[in-house]
Amino acid sequence: MGNWIYHPDKFVAALTEWLQQILGHPLAVELAKMAIGAAALAGFVSVLAMALIYVERKVAGHMQQRLGPMRVGPHGILQTVADSLKLLAKEEITPADADQFIYNLAPLVCFVASFVSLSFIPFAPRIQAVNFNVGLLFLLGVSAVGVLGVLAAGWSSNNKWSLLGAMRAGAQILSYELSATLALLSVVLFAGSVDFAQIVESQRAGWWIWRAPVVGLVAFVIYTISSTAECNRTPFDIVEGESELTAGFHTEYSAMKFAMFFLSEFVNIFIVCAVSATVFLGGWMPFHVGGFAGLNRCFDLLPPWAWFFGKVSALVFVVMWFRWTFPRLRVDQLMHFEWKYLMPLALTNLAAGAVLVTAGLYLFR
């Protein structure tokens, strides 16, 4: 059992063996594994979204000198459960002139984009829902599909405010997608692969954020900013613009459809922080100092997935910190910032990274 905690891939191997005994046929075993994996991921997504929403409310509360949810369950732990039950029971109000098919499809598109993106992240050595050799590339593509959901929602709601929000979203997400990709590519240069597992493996000697001098740090900062914009979070939440558009593209949605948007927003936060942790902070790699074997063994006391979740939690906290401190940028300032500041910086960073890689000027090569 203890072995499984530190080596969850052994648990998967044991599971495969057990399934082999029961089912026999390798194809059936594969299908069963896929089904179990999908179910596990779905369960993980639900619990994750609930936990993240609760954490967000608590973090917001404490930053604002108040407590956040306290009543439902001890310290309000069951608050999101209660909210989910409420959303399940709510009445679905559809605007009369809404484009019904697209209106119903939009939240699904957003949710599926987030859900699929989650399948590429390595949580521990050899624990990945999908082992894909162009994982990073594919993830960037799939998460961009979320924009389609936002645009569809804004358009089909038959509401000018939603349309405004959706148009802003389209412009914003597409623009910041570029900087985010360029920042990630800088590290791909160093790691030599777009496979997530390979990227994590390449950080065995050290995390890219400090191992690639300056380039790693700059890429990390650029990625953090761009991914905050990708998730439509303050300071880039002009899309939702609670003070202007009330709820932007999802104003006209209620009950479960709204829950889908809400869920996908928080899963997106997790995904971008997970990608950031994987690419820049070493994913599940513990922090090792070369030569200090005893210290390294201390660090190894924490299982790899705990390292992973710790890093992701720290990044998620930073993203939430941004939300509750900063006001929002106006949409033209946002675009100006991206196209005139962030992208040239990202391109320069990429070029510098290329120079460093070719010259071999990075630590512990």
Add this chain to the structure above:
Amino acid sequence: MNIFRKTIHGIKGLLSGMRLTFHYFSRPGLVITQQYPENRETLELPPRSRGRIELVKDPQTGHFLCTACGLCLKACPNNSIALEKTRDPATKKMRLVKYEYRFDRCTLCGFCVDACRFEALRMGAHFENAVYDRNELTQDLAGDSPPGAAPGPAAGQSQPPAPPATGDQPAAPEPPKGPP
């Protein structure tokens, strides 16, 4: 390089804002939320708090100090008070029969208390006045067990908790507690 300096200055501003919110986040002892229904025991409202009005009883005799003069009625801006009085055959003085107070009209302005010359009116500190039936908001403050009128000190001092509302008032869900 002006742009460089401006960027650094901007980043410093953003980071100091973040430091301020983290300052409050890392000190949960600074939280100012009061857990309201649970803190009823210790909740202390200032003595001058303006809540629903109450008639004051004379501590010695136990009768209301109100002489039914009607000054409060005239002072009220929106007719929240109506009086019914009768001449007491024994003392030949006017005596209060019914003091109808319409809480759904009252704006808690305090003119009635201001106008009363006999200190027979007091603004109690009851703020839990929600009811399910609007008719319950029309109260007779001089009834047998009027809400809130406890035998006790006059305005300006703390009062013992009020007895639960009974008599012509349907029972309130919970007896509201006055300031300790």
Add this chain to the structure above:
Amino acid sequence: MTQSQPDPAPPAPDYEDYFINMGPQHPSTHGVLRLIVKLAGETVLGITPHLGFVHRGIEKMAEAQTAVQFTHLTDRLDYLSAHINNWAWVMAVEQALGVEVPERAEYIRILMAELTRIASHQLWWGVFGMDMGAFTPFLYGFRDREKINDIFEKTCGARLTMNYMRVGGVVQDVEKDFVSDTRAFVAYFRPILDEYDTLLSGNIIIQERTKGVGILSAAQAKSYGCTGPALRASGVNYDVRKNHPYGLYPRMDFQTAVATEGDSWARYQVRLEEMRQSLRIIEQALDQMPPAGPVRAKVPSVIRIPPGRYLSRAEAARGEIAFFLVGDGKPTPYRVKIRSPGFSNLAAIPEIVKGWRVADMVTVLSTFDVVMPDIDR
């Protein structure tokens, strides 16, 4: 980043403009205001405010209330400057009757008025942050406002509609903790203003969103009759406390906060500076206040307003509030006309948001600090 400017060229000829309804219920209209906004893309081509959703007929009610009773309705005009509205009204009646207010009452009035001004600006600051998208300042502004509300509750009995002033003074003397509480508040709040600077003023995002946005020129401000911080931010040094002094303001040493650019940043800075100056006034009033004395002059029990016309003006948190009282010898006024600061300020907004974007419209509305009950009366 970019210097904010309105769209320089008119929208292309094939642009279809469309109307959006920033309805009575909206997070940023500061009350129940309906704005019909004509947009071309994100650019505002014009707005039309529709008022009257909070109209309660206060001026008409004045004709059925006695001069004393009307005081409680003045609380509900601009409820964030409740004490100042009270004061302006009782000043009008005192002018009519020729009543002189005791000195201690005058000092108490100034203290209450300045505390109200600070409370109103605290709320404005919090809501401004929220309109800009930073949700935390809202809580911080209210946390500090609670301290003032507690001071009010201890003395006046209520936190929002205090109804504390009467013709001839105030209802009753301040309670025993008032002076120490107020001094404690002043000591507490001065460093908090620096915190406000850290959170919003020092933030480059706020600066970029407010500098140069929604410029109100001095000439425009004067022609629309704007008063208060909106006017002073455009360079016009007009403050009722200095230009038409009332109460004991001539004895107070304070500066009028004036800025010259007339943009949203200037309006923001003027209000912060006003809070600082109000703290100075409070300290001086606490030092100068006589330790004991009557707080309410003797007035007849039934006040009949002598025939004539009387005008009183005060500097509310939003601008100049004036009461024009026409009496005809009866206890109830013949006519009360309330000059509300928000009405004139709101009138200037449609002109200055032309060419700006939707988000800037929210910024301008927020820095003008409109409160609808004041406008609709």
